[in-house]
Amino acid sequence: MARRQHPLWELTRARLLEFIREPEAIFWVFVFPVLLALGLGIAFRNRPAESLRIAVQEGPGAVPLAENLDNSPELRARVLPAAVAQNDLRTGKLALVVIPGDSVTFVYDPTRSEGRLARRVVDDAVQRAAGRSDPRATGERHLTEPGSRYIDFLIPGLLGLNLMGSGMWGIGFNIVQARRRRLLKRLLATPMLRSHYLLAYALSRFIFMLAELAALVGFGWLVFDVRVHGSVIDLLMVSAIGALAFSGLGLLAASRARTVEGVSGIMNLIMMPMWIFSGVFFSYANFPDAMQPFIHALPLTPLLDALRSVMTDGAPLVESLHRLAIVGAWGGLSFAAALKIFRWS
Amino acid sequence: MSCAGELAVRCQGLKKRYGNVVAVDGLDLEVRAGECFGLLGPNGAGKTTTVEILEGLLQPDAGDVQILDMRWGEDDRALRQRLGVQLQETQLAEKLTVEETLRLFRSFFKRGRSLDDVLKLVQLEDKRNAWVSRLSGGQQQRLAVACALVSHPELLFLDEPTTGLDPQSRRQLWDLIVEFKSTGGTVLLTTHYMEEAHRLCDRVAIIDHGQVIALGTPNQLIATLGAEHVVEFALEDGDAVADQWLGQLPGVEEVRREHDVVFLTVSEVHRSVPALLNKLREQNLTLSRLTTHHATLEDVFVALTGRHLRDG
Numbered sequence: 001m002a003r004r005q006h007p008l009w010e011l012t013r014a015r016l017l018e019f020i021r022e023p024e025a026i027f028w029v030f031v032f033p034v035l036l037a038l039g040l041g042i043a044f045r046n047r048p049a050e051s052l053r054i055a056v057q058e059g060p061g062a063v064p065l066a067e068n069l070d071n072s073p074e075l076r077a078r079v080l081p082a083a084v085a086q087n088d089l090r091t092g093k094l095a096l097v098v099i100p101g102d103s104v105t106f107v108y109d110p111t112r113s114e115g116r117l118a119r120r121v122v123d124d125a126v127q128r129a130a131g132r133s134d135p136r137a138t139g140e141r142h143l144t145e146p147g148s149r150y151i152d153f154l155i156p157g158l159l160g161l162n163l164m165g166s167g168m169w170g171i172g173f174n175i176v177q178a179r180r181r182r183l184l185k186r187l188l189a190t191p192m193l194r195s196h197y198l199l200a201y202a203l204s205r206f207i208f209m210l211a212e213l214a215a216l217v218g219f220g221w222l223v224f225d226v227r228v229h230g231s232v233i234d235l236l237m238v239s240a241i242g243a244l245a246f247s248g249l250g251l252l253a254a255s256r257a258r259t260v261e262g263v264s265g266i267m268n269l270i271m272m273p274m275w276i277f278s279g280v281f282f283s284y285a286n287f288p289d290a291m292q293p294f295i296h297a298l299p300l301t302p303l304l305d306a307l308r309s310v311m312t313d314g315a316p317l318v319e320s321l322h323r324l325a326i327v328g329a330w331g332g333l334s335f336a337a338a339l340k341i342f343r344w345s
Numbered sequence: 346m347s348c349a350g351e352l353a354v355r356c357q358g359l360k361k362r363y364g365n366v367v368a369v370d371g372l373d374l375e376v377r378a379g380e381c382f383g384l385l386g387p388n389g390a391g392k393t394t395t396v397e398i399l400e401g402l403l404q405p406d407a408g409d410v411q412i413l414d415m416r417w418g419e420d421d422r423a424l425r426q427r428l429g430v431q432l433q434e435t436q437l438a439e440k441l442t443v444e445e446t447l448r449l450f451r452s453f454f455k456r457g458r459s460l461d462d463v464l465k466l467v468q469l470e471d472k473r474n475a476w477v478s479r480l481s482g483g484q485q486q487r488l489a490v491a492c493a494l495v496s497h498p499e500l501l502f503l504d505e506p507t508t509g510l511d512p513q514s515r516r517q518l519w520d521l522i523v524e525f526k527s528t529g530g531t532v533l534l535t536t537h538y539m540e541e542a543h544r545l546c547d548r549v550a551i552i553d554h555g556q557v558i559a560l561g562t563p564n565q566l567i568a569t570l571g572a573e574h575v576v577e578f579a580l581e582d583g584d585a586v587a588d589q590w591l592g593q594l595p596g597v598e599e600v601r602r603e604h605d606v607v608f609l610t611v612s613e614v615h616r617s618v619p620a621l622l623n624k625l626r627e628q629n630l631t632l633s634r635l636t637t638h639h640a641t642l643e644d645v646f647v648a649l650t651g652r653h654l655r656d657g
Binding site: 004005006007009010011013014017018021022178181182183185186188189190191192193345 | 400401402422423425426428430432434435436437438440441445448449450451452453454455457476492496
């Protein structure tokens, strides 16, 4: 008699093999989120402060004044005829125009912060050039708050998005396909336990979750220096709960559908509000207060909050327990509902 | 395995309807342990519904089913351990290999064959590492049967196992079934190929409109026609021939027409055909076609229903 493996392991193994042999699935789960992080990370990178563009109006003493101002690292100064300078100032190409003379005059729009800033910087430079001495020595220290960049916000967002997407697509499609191909019915004709079949999906999701986590967090760390400020174990726990919760939702979406088109529609309907409202790409604080209870009831919102709390704020897991409770409740309820209404043939 | 006379399948008064369509209409069946039993009937006769009820995959509306002395709902997993099932139109996972597929199915059963044995049995040893999607239709069907055989079942259900296969693949599957039977296994087979039923089955039930309309060994069923041969002819001048005198030809048991073709069921071809030819010559009628064949289960079906198996 042949040595027999445990059916749960064989079912999980079959799921894993089927998945890694699907090039499209690999792309959407592993490559796409990394490309998205790369694109958005570059587009919204933090730029060094730009220098202010100003002009000195033509007249006596204009050239040395402009040269002097241009030496300041914060300023870009040129000499321009009066008419041109006025026009460029009006159209926003210049922050400020200096009219030289015994008394130097600043022309700028005080409603523009750029103009007000330019006025102070130019005034300082003019006074210092005229011999003003600062009585008190000052120094400066530059501070970058960890996790304050957009990419720090984005990586946990994409992680949550991925946990949702691969949970839903990965499970939903495969189940509906197996149902269409009458494979579910064929399996029912064996002594296989139904719970083993469904559990194998959860297990395979868990294993892929580890790979997805490693890919995205590793990428963020290597390319954008996005660190995990909290404990890696906590991050794993949060991700695992998220992955299992969305497996439950995927199972529910696929529990009755007979066609791949049908299940795609259902899954898009479930995921669409979360793509928009849950704060993947920008904070949900941008939505009106009246919508906040709805937004917080969605499973992705507390999952993203928990991921950011652990990854970005470095907070311990206990601070996210209430969030994880909501995520877990979604998972548990949808799993139970799916089992109840699941169509096997 | 089981002693002769014991029943592997017994069902009585089986009924199943889908909406207004009655799929199975009071069907009784007894399959003896160790025999190959065939359900022969056209598409839509209720064969698949019947088999899926026997397999415990469908609930009947009425009727009693006993499989290997057990009933569904008592201990289904224990019963499933003893059954091998091949369903119509099941497509196995495309991106698993032959071996991986068999391993998966093998893992569900407590006892069974080694993968090597099964692969050899279905002649897929050299396809062991091929993806299911790369197999031919015949190979896929043999793999489906292999999945039913990994457990070394006592009772094997095959639902139209050779539909759509080329003659060579069909013959390979027949060999498999004969092999399984020779080791003491019981087979319940559905088919709409009379040749298949004739060759493989010890007994055949002909099914139409969800009922058994004839039951017996293939030879017994053919014998009910009262004659073993069928003479088929057509005339150039279509309808000119009258049934009365045809029925009075020596050895003719039955006369039947289908469009322009006349079918005579005869017991002795060597007496009936010369007599037929003489009569036609007397009446100056010219044949456009004349053939004879051994009576088949198809002829039995046609005699019973007036329709062909393939007509559906």
